[in-house]
Amino acid sequence: MTFTPYLYFDGQAEAALRYYAEVFGATDLTLMPYHEAPEPEGLPKSDHIMYGHIMLGDACLMASDVMPGTKAGPQQAVAINFPVETVEEGQHLFDRLCEGGAVTMPYGPVFYSKAFGMVKDRFGTHWMIGVPPEEPDA
Template sequence: MSFTPYIHFQGNCREAMTRYAEIFGAKLNIITYNDAPEGQTVPRSDRVMHSDILTETGSLLMASDFPEGMEGAPQAAVTISRIVDTEPEGRDVFGQLSEGGTVIVDYGPTYWSQGFGMLKDRFGTHWMVMVATDG
């Protein structure tokens, strides 16, 4: 059994998921509220009703925008953990995600991993990037 994060944005989901797809080399799918079939009771807009990215290794991240006028705190108390295979890959991913964001814990070696760091990206998503351990 696995769990798949589903995160929410306030109008910038398309921009965020497009950037994540670029960083992770993933395929991006987007459906807007305007794409819903006629007769559905959804508020019409260009905001993202559902999106997902799927990496070549099968990692999946899903997201949407809150409908226009709906309050909500994007990614409140949620952190996405991205485990990578090598320290250089971790440094690269961390660097890309942190562009325009806030570093919480600088990326570097720890007693449990060759590389680990935490950040809040420019879209408001919290990330932990770490190198996989040998076990």
């Protein structure tokens, strides 16, 4: 079992998921706009995303736009943690997520990791990128 993050956007889900797929190298991108829902569902005929996800191995990041006519609140009280194997890989991802975003904690060494940083990307998603702590020798 695992938890799967699900992000809500206000008309930016497609752009965000395409960007995340490119940044993280995801090979599976699914986008289903509201207008593709069956007629009997009574959903709006909109190009906004009703359901979307990217897959990175077994990991899934899901997202959609809120129902047309409603407003999405900002993503303020949650961050997506993405562990990386190397400092260099983390720096690359951190730098990409910073494009048009804002650093909330610079990427670099901290007492619990070789490198860790936090960023709010241009879509308002908060990310934590870091190298997991090393296991102590037994």
